[in-house]
Amino acid sequence: GQQVMQIPQYQHVQEGEDFTTYCNSSTTLSNIQWYKQRPGGHPVFLIQLVKSGEVKKQKRLTFQFGEAKKNSSLHITATQTTDVGTYFCAARWYNNNDMRFGAGTRLTVKP
Amino acid sequence: DAGVTQSPTHLIKTRGQHVTLRCSPISGHKSVSWYQQVLGQGPQFIFQYYEKEERGRGNFPDRFSARQFPNYSSELNVNALLLGDSALYLCASSLLLAGGWYEQYFGPGTRLTVT
Numbered sequence: 118g119q120q121v122m123q124i125p126q127y128q129h130v131q132e133g134e135d136f137t138t139y140c141n142s143s144t145t146l147s148n149i150q151w152y153k154q155r156p157g158g159h160p161v162f163l164i165q166l167v168k169s170g171e172v173k174k175q176k177r178l179t180f181q182f183g184e185a186k187k188n189s190s191l192h193i194t195a196t197q198t199t200d201v202g203t204y205f206c207a208a209r210w211y212n213n214n215d216m217r218f219g220a221g222t223r224l225t226v227k228p
Numbered sequence: 229d230a231g232v233t234q235s236p237t238h239l240i241k242t243r244g245q246h247v248t249l250r251c252s253p254i255s256g257h258k259s260v261s262w263y264q265q266v267l268g269q270g271p272q273f274i275f276q277y278y279e280k281e282e283r284g285r286g287n288f289p290d291r292f293s294a295r296q297f298p299n300y301s302s303e304l305n306v307n308a309l310l311l312g313d314s315a316l317y318l319c320a321s322s323l324l325l326a327g328g329w330y331e332q333y334f335g336p337g338t339r340l341t342v343t
Contacts, residue, residue, distance in 0.1 A: 123270075150331070159318060160271065162331040205270050214284030216261070216332075218270030 119144060121208040123219025131227050136193040138222035140206035147209045149189045151180060154221070155202040163191075196226050230254070232321050232335035240341045241309050249304040249338045253321030259283075260302040261332065262294055263318040271318055277302055278324050306340075314342045 123140045148167045152160035166182035173180045179192045203221040233252045253260050259278040263271035276284035277296035291307045320332035
């Protein structure tokens, strides 16, 4: 079935370093959303990307949707300890209403 | 405004039993989705309801069922519980706009343990 692959599974960075997580689908996506889940918490919506080649920024976070709408990335510039958590992409395809989450990238930041 | 609320917070059940989980969406949100999240994994889509109708169903057995009430609250029912059903069950509400989903707001979840 349709699924979205997310890498890396874990990322440990020094505070101030950059961080990127990637999501890939073998088939064209309708849209993709990004969520952050803090340890012990629930997913919190960050952004939705719909258009081919779309780029959105939220302060230090940059979200991209590939031209073919098969991949997406989340980039954090100059990480802070408050960025700690697991980042998930959640993808939707054109032929159904399912929303499939990636396995997540767990980010830890060393002060 | 209150966020998405779920009850109960925690639940312990025995194999073979039945469980009902409840969710109240944010006021004005007509869409409710249910997810199962096993520790260390991403949420797995179970159901989506909009205006009391099922709009999407994930790859879960028929032991899982749900419904949405006129006030847009929702219940998730799981019959004949298995040990593998132990997980965090998340409810999310959203404003369903034409052309696709909008942002989802997740509740705190119900932690179900099956022994």
